[in-house]
Amino acid sequence: MKKxxxxxxxxxLVFPLxxxxxxxxxxxxxxxxxxxxxxxxxxxxxxxxxxxxxxSNSYTTTPSYYIPNNSNQSYPTPIYSTEGIVNLYKGEKLAxxxxxxxxxxxxxxxxxxxxxxxxxxKTHANKYVRDNFSYxxxxxxxxxxxxxxxxxxxxxxxxxxxxxxxxxNTLTHSLSSWAFYNLTEYANSLNEDADDYxxxxxxxxxxxxxxxxxxxxxxxxxFDKSGILTAELYLYQIIKAMGIKKLLYNQQSxxxxxxxxxxxxxxxxxxxxxxxxxxxxxxxxxKSEDIETQIKLDMLQVF
Numbered sequence: 001m002k003k004x005x006x007x008x009x010x011x012x013l014v015f016p017l018x019x020x021x022x023x024x025x026x027x028x029x030x031x032x033x034x035x036x037x038x039x040x041x042x043x044x045x046x047x048x049x050x051x052x053x054x055x056s057n058s059y060t061t062t063p064s065y066y067i068p069n070n071s072n073q074s075y076p077t078p079i080y081s082t083e084g085i086v087n088l089y090k091g092e093k094l095a096x097x098x099x100x101x102x103x104x105x106x107x108x109x110x111x112x113x114x115x116x117x118x119x120x121x122k123t124h125a126n127k128y129v130r131d132n133f134s135y136x137x138x139x140x141x142x143x144x145x146x147x148x149x150x151x152x153x154x155x156x157x158x159x160x161x162x163x164x165x166x167x168x169n170t171l172t173h174s175l176s177s178w179a180f181y182n183l184t185e186y187a188n189s190l191n192e193d194a195d196d197y198x199x200x201x202x203x204x205x206x207x208x209x210x211x212x213x214x215x216x217x218x219x220x221x222x223f224d225k226s227g228i229l230t231a232e233l234y235l236y237q238i239i240k241a242m243g244i245k246k247l248l249y250n251q252q253s254x255x256x257x258x259x260x261x262x263x264x265x266x267x268x269x270x271x272x273x274x275x276x277x278x279x280x281x282x283x284x285x286x287k288s289e290d291i292e293t294q295i296k297l298d299m300l301q302v303f
Contacts, residue, residue, distance in 0.1 A: 086121055088138045095138060103140075110180065154187070162187040166224075170210060182206040190224060199225060213246040231303045232259040238294075239284060247284075254280040263303050273299060 086103065088096045103121040110116050121140040122133060129135050153160040166183050186202040203221035204214070212220065219236040223229070229237070235255050239247070247255065258280040261273045277295035286294065 086140050088133070088140060089142055090137055090139075092142060098140070108176075116177075154184075156191070159187055159191045162190050166206070169220075176209070179206070179209045182209055196225075211245045215247060215252055216240070216245060229301075229303070230259070231262040231301070232256065234262075234298075234301060234303070235259055235280075242284070242286070244284060251280075251283045254283050262298055262301070265299055270299070 084100045085097045086100050087094055088098055098121070100121065102124075104124055106117075106120050106122055108117060108119040118141055123131055133139060153163050163183060166187055170179070170183075182202065182205045186199075186206040189199040189202045200218070200221055203224060204217045207217035207220050216236060216239075219233055220240070223233045223237070232255070235258065239255075254276070258273075258276045261269060261276050265273055274295055277298060278291055281291045281294060282288070
């Protein structure tokens, strides 16, 4: 009798746990992933998870943005970013709103042809194109009645060639109108082979505006003027390619010592070159697995 009672009690205690496990597993198995889509009224529904076979009321979602389909309908008064909302336009017509925190802000910049693109918002990158503002013909900016002036390259082939060379050094930057002014002045100085002082001033102003410190700016100007790669200027070009714009005191010191050893490189001082190279590249953050390869490349250069 006692044995039977114990078995019965054990069954009562274990059964709810067993039932709960089955219920949870069943619930998990009956969910389905829904990709983002547009309703007929133009409302965009973000990707979400809902119960399999459930109704549209089985989940809640917030539209990323609303775009009315009826071009004749009256548009609401614009709502500005004080509420975290940005307006969407089709041409000069207000076409809806979007939440700023669901978009990506883009700084103003110049395209390679000199066209200025104003600061604006765009959608996050994904594998779809149908939710891109450009695909939908939308913009977060009203068109201007008067276009921004484009940057015009010099009619002189010699000056234009220098301008294109300098612009190629800025492809990872968003250039302001002031930066383009500095680029023009610097290109003219280089073309005219102006005195060292003025060329240096214009060049450093150009590179300062891009965020480089004094030593790097000075080194880049020296290379632009001479076109000759010394060991020091060679190392500056490497760290520039790495995206480094400023050097700490110890990094600058390591660069100068390493450059001097590379200049006088021979089989007799190879160990010193290797040791100093490791110290320099480690100080600027080069990955340890890449340091030895880079040093070997450095030692192949002729200065």
